[in-house]
Amino acid sequence: MFHYEDYDGLGLAKLVQKKEVKPEELTEEAIKRIEQHNPQLNAVIHKMYDQAKKQSQQPVTGTFAGVPMLLKNITQEIEGEPITAGSKAFNNYRAKQDSNFVKKLRETGVSFLGQTNVPEFALMGITEPKHYGPTRNPWNPDYTPGGSSGGSAAAVASGMVPIAGANDGGGSIRIPSAYTGLFGLKPSRGRTPVGPNVGRNWQGASVDHVLSKTVRDSAAMLDELRVYEKAGAFHAPPFDGSYLDIVQALESRPLKIAYSTQSPIGTEVEQDCIEAVEKTARLLEDMGHIVEEKEPGVNGRALAKSYFTMYFGEVSATLHDLQDVLGRKAKPSDVEPETWLLGMLGKAGSIEDYVLSMREWDQAAIKMESFHEEYDLYMTPTTAFKPARIGELDTKPSEKRLIRIASSLHLGKVLKKVRIIDQIMEDSLKRTPFTQLANLTGQPAMSIPLHKTDHNLPLGVQFIAARGREDLLLELAGQLEQTEHWLKVNKQQEKSAAKHSYSV
Numbered sequence: 001m002f003h004y005e006d007y008d009g010l011g012l013a014k015l016v017q018k019k020e021v022k023p024e025e026l027t028e029e030a031i032k033r034i035e036q037h038n039p040q041l042n043a044v045i046h047k048m049y050d051q052a053k054k055q056s057q058q059p060v061t062g063t064f065a066g067v068p069m070l071l072k073n074i075t076q077e078i079e080g081e082p083i084t085a086g087s088k089a090f091n092n093y094r095a096k097q098d099s100n101f102v103k104k105l106r107e108t109g110v111s112f113l114g115q116t117n118v119p120e121f122a123l124m125g126i127t128e129p130k131h132y133g134p135t136r137n138p139w140n141p142d143y144t145p146g147g148s149s150g151g152s153a154a155a156v157a158s159g160m161v162p163i164a165g166a167n168d169g170g171g172s173i174r175i176p177s178a179y180t181g182l183f184g185l186k187p188s189r190g191r192t193p194v195g196p197n198v199g200r201n202w203q204g205a206s207v208d209h210v211l212s213k214t215v216r217d218s219a220a221m222l223d224e225l226r227v228y229e230k231a232g233a234f235h236a237p238p239f240d241g242s243y244l245d246i247v248q249a250l251e252s253r254p255l256k257i258a259y260s261t262q263s264p265i266g267t268e269v270e271q272d273c274i275e276a277v278e279k280t281a282r283l284l285e286d287m288g289h290i291v292e293e294k295e296p297g298v299n300g301r302a303l304a305k306s307y308f309t310m311y312f313g314e315v316s317a318t319l320h321d322l323q324d325v326l327g328r329k330a331k332p333s334d335v336e337p338e339t340w341l342l343g344m345l346g347k348a349g350s351i352e353d354y355v356l357s358m359r360e361w362d363q364a365a366i367k368m369e370s371f372h373e374e375y376d377l378y379m380t381p382t383t384a385f386k387p388a389r390i391g392e393l394d395t396k397p398s399e400k401r402l403i404r405i406a407s408s409l410h411l412g413k414v415l416k417k418v419r420i421i422d423q424i425m426e427d428s429l430k431r432t433p434f435t436q437l438a439n440l441t442g443q444p445a446m447s448i449p450l451h452k453t454d455h456n457l458p459l460g461v462q463f464i465a466a467r468g469r470e471d472l473l474l475e476l477a478g479q480l481e482q483t484e485h486w487l488k489v490n491k492q493q494e495k496s497a498a499k500h501s502y503s504v
Helices: 009-015 024-041 049-056 100-108 150-157 172-179 217-225 243-251 271-286 298-325 337-348 353-369 398-407 414-418 421-428 436-441 469-482 489-500
Strands: 044-047 068-072 111-116 163-169 182-184 209-213 254-260 290-293 377-381 445-452 459-463
Touching: 009 024, 009 217, 024 049, 024 111, 024 150, 044 150, 044 421, 068 100, 068 150, 100 217, 111 150, 111 271, 150 163, 150 172, 150 209, 163 182, 163 217, 172 182, 172 445, 172 459, 182 217, 182 469, 209 217, 217 243, 217 459, 217 469, 243 469, 254 271, 271 377, 271 445, 271 459, 298 337, 298 353, 298 421, 298 436, 337 398, 353 436, 377 469, 398 489, 445 469, 459 469
Parallel strands: 068 111, 068 163, 254 290, 254 377
Antiparallel strands: 044 111, 163 209, 182 209, 182 445, 377 459, 445 459
């Protein structure tokens, strides 16, 4: 009998190809593990077992033929299935068609077993929506797996599935991968599908991809997902090679890598996160790479404010669109209080704010392109803090009362004038200030699992490459994956499980 958890997606697909295991057996194994782990982790919020079983009995082809997979409960729509984006407001909504991302995934032969938990509208770096409850970290269920792809991360890290759908508009692939010991790659803007009804997600800040146990699964999936969409607002620089071949070649040519452990918004960075980067820098030097401490010169606080201009505007637009789903205008009780506040601030913004924020994105992109003329990669901590405990970041009751008062009196413009945006920005980003840069410049970035805290929780290190250079990231990740420092997810969790009465 094969051991399901010992294989990544490509490994399972090879077993199917060699007829050593049937697709329906893989489906049953995945279902068994979801039913075993999900009651404690709350990673999967919508199950599609019957559909998956039917699909597994049909002839399958593709790079990942027969491999079980979960999708993220936002933008990754399957025709006829619910897609709530973590909000009760979408409880009765059913997708009218497959998203372009899902259409491309179908061509790989994967089998969809369900959807994973997200914070409401994927707005947080933790996954604790009021509608579904919190998702917990398989390494220690008292802690968050991060967000917004926290449900997908917990599902992969616990061994439910080898790969799961994810997307990243400000760190939502890299943050949960950092907190759960997974590999997380955010591709270049325009590399993977968007739509079909939009030409951009979050003004180009958000892209879809996967979370995976292994680098090669992420690379092979990127080979399958990369696309040139004529109707897309953005197109990534072309790449004619194979990302999977790059990973498997294990080349060791020296790269010039800059690094910084300073928060771009001037806030605290915990010592564990600093040490993770410094240890990685020494490892890279031992491998023959050139490593220098150097920042790119981007104005981090100005860029963060421009990010929040988009962030508020997108929430406001989502609340506006809710009237098509609800048959009436949205009201505060339809969403979480924090979401309503963000939407109010979006309405209080101006066209001038938006134009100035886009200019800030472009200026940062120009600076980074210049920076990468000297350095192949830029390394930082993935996060500035270790994972938070479940509930640690809840809005305080007094703050919720203020939000309700502000909402009832329509005080969005007043709040904007009293500089509440600066406070929201700092409170929101102080734990995760490093990831937004790549989203706003359109660059590819990855989080790699090389380190753990004293409490046996993973910590990630981030690398950013020039736009279109996923090949450099995957080349380095393939090398580092072969070292003894790379976290082996399921083996490490067996040790954690005994401490927390959690069976893996």
